[in-house]
Amino acid sequence: MRIGDGAGSNGSPPLVVLEHISKRFPGVVANDEVDLQLRAGEVHALIGENGAGKSTLMRVLYGMYPADGGRIVVRGEEVKVASPRDAIALGIGMVHQHFVLVDPFTVTENIILGEEGGSRLDVDAARQRVAELADSYAFRVDPSAVVEDLSVGEEQRVEILKALYRGVEILILDEPTAVLTPSETKDLFGNLRKLREAGRTIVFISHKLDEVMEIADRITVLRRGRVVGETRPADTSKAKLAEMMVGRPVLFRLEKPTVEIGEPVLRVRDLAGEGKLNGIDLDVRAGEILGVAGVEGNGQRELAESLIGLRVPASGTIQLDGTSIAGMPVADIRNAGVAYIPEDRHDQGLVLNMTLWENSVLGRHDDAEFSSKLGVLLIRRIKDLAERLVRLFDVRARSIDVTASTLSGGNQQKLILARELETDPKLLVAAQPTRGLDVGAIEFVWKEILEQKAAGRAVLLISAELDEIYALSDRIVTLYEGKITGEFSPDAPPERIGAGMLGGAEQEVA
């Protein structure tokens, strides 16, 4: 029953074999005859674009979805995994992107939940066991801490410990680094190496290629529900992996257009509010992309929302072309020439159960062009606008009459970009514009942002991804605890920008 021997074959029989696994959802084949082998003691990266079927495949293995076809062999025996309970009994555990912890409980209570054993609960003994377990894999976590006081990284450790406590040998991590800061990622990788040394097998689902190259022993690439290849970091490169994922070569560095940098369009002075912003000074000039780097939660969201008018700053000034816009209503700020790409496209970008044409006019529905004086929508014109936007930005949709919820994340983001840029803004505020997008869509968004620069507009780019900051920015500032802690040129080494992101008051004249 050996199937296509993998690149990293070391002679020992594979621990888990997935054979011809297929899984269909209405209209989508998420997994199409997928074969995969996991060996004891390896970190196996499963990579692919959003929707390539990585999570689905692992959910089949974890018993969350029944497969429509194929078989699962664990330790040489064919098994039926009908529920996560079955999976855990087989030594397979999974940590999801969204944690399932009871907030008011302690770490220990969360870990033993469902595994208390017996009618009497010996918390002290349990805590002891949890502490030992954590120590053995170098997990830094206090077993008596209450979960609601923990950081995201710590919560993730609790989730992993929960699986290990249940004797899991094969640990599936679904995009574990998506929620982590760079230093937390480093810690996680340390833990994973310890687990590998101890002979555990780890499946690492990701689309971040740098991380995969760093931590994986073997890499399986999925595209549209199929395996397109299996390789090892030593035998491949980021560019090759990206090409396998997307199906065509991907540019990681785009040519920045040369354009004369003009007068300041946005001038922020001493902006403060709600404890998250503590006196920010910024200038963004025409034809310039200013990158704001920083670990999330240091005031990025508040900064962006203050600029578009969703928040009223407590003090300080915001000037657009010399006119103060601080505290004005969103509609007025938009009319003054500010466009906004929100970090959360579902909560601040689109109305998911409205159609594409309805979404394409959101924010401009007040214009005389799109509604009459009496407040009647001029639907013909709105639909013309929508048709144009969808065509220009290559939004893939059956028609403009479908709801926004039917679009893929990349196409949703394209629709937002199209809508926001159509207004010919003076300033574009782009907050985490490529979050959750896959390589192909990221490239598209980056090109569009560079287009804005080429057109002489000012762009404020807020991103937690240093890659993105480097790829686009003319100037970089770091945001830490609501303050600008440094200003850098895009030639500055990442370590120095990293120091700024952590509050190091390094200054460099750009």
Place this chain on the structure above:
Amino acid sequence: MATEGMAAPARLARARPAWLEGFLGQLIALLASLGIALLLGSLLIVAYGESPVAVYSAILKGSLGSADGIGYTLSIATPLIFSALAVAVCFKGGLFNIGVEGQYLVAMVTAAWAALTFDALPGPLLVFVVLLFAMLGGMVWAAIPGILKVKTGAHEVVTTIMLNGIAVSLLAWAINFPLKFTNAPPGQNVDLRTDLFSDKALIGDIGHYFGVTPGAHLSWLLFLAIAAAIVVWFLLRRTRLGYEARAVGSSPGSAKAGGVSIGATQLRLFLISGALAGLVGMQEILADKGYLGQNYVATLGFTGIAVAFLGQNNPIGIVFAAILWGVLSRGEVTLQIQTEVPREFIIILQGILILSVVITYQIAKRRLAARQLQRAGAAGELEDSAAPDESSGPRGPETAGSDAFEPADEGGR
């Protein structure tokens, strides 16, 4: 390699226009839920030892079997259309106005006052003024929870419940004191009420055009209610306010980032809802009775919530839902005469109907969402990045945000 099989289904679904798709889906869902309700009702009837066929035909015969029956059915439906529209308008904006009850009670008081006070006006003008005061009364009573919601964040469910209680007392006070009849009619034990309105303040009967007994009190209000439904449809679908309301109702954050003022939108919805609620009681005082008395018809506001649900908050669907409700309510009368089944059976049947609507619409909605995804696949959008955004999927109106009561969507969009 890039050209190899998109795993999309082989046959492309025929592209039907979206509105037709929605309409058909809605119709099928409604018929299915009606079927389920009738089936469950049959079990109950059999358990009671009667024949379902006999019971259902008694209901149908009584409500739709004669001109009179239809007249009664439609005049029962008339106030329910207004009431359900009032509920639906707020629902679309993510608001749960269960204060329609109180709003129409207050409106009956203001309308009665106007009818008695402006008695000198010529006929049609008097009717117009009375209706205007009814709407104003409803608007004032709806503005209170609206302002409280916008200014203080007080949840409209709590405030409207409280205001309903106050409205009941307000009406009782009005007919006990300021509006109490002055010229006591002959006879003892006259119910507490206002003076009779003059005939010219009443809404004209239309039953006689169709051979319906005057006892059914079928009036022009029916046409006003249908017109109101069309206006509400236009308002929600074709105007800026309706657009903003739906955006606020399904994604407040995106609406706000799009420059929509959530507070102003919600307040306006409350006012429109209140105006519609104001017309609920007009069938009672201007068509049925000709005065406002202590034995007024109560709970029309609450029934409106059920009817709005049955019509899935679609203005046109509401008209049909109200008529269906009227059929059942009217059928109650013949049921008692012709069968042994107690009248409470109708109430149970109405309850079952609501439940099965809730369930079938949920199923229909999911199937529709699944089909839309399928279409998306068939159209090849997936080339770029496969499956629709994980977190979006058939997530629907959960995005309505903090409000515990999510606005039911019009099944098929």
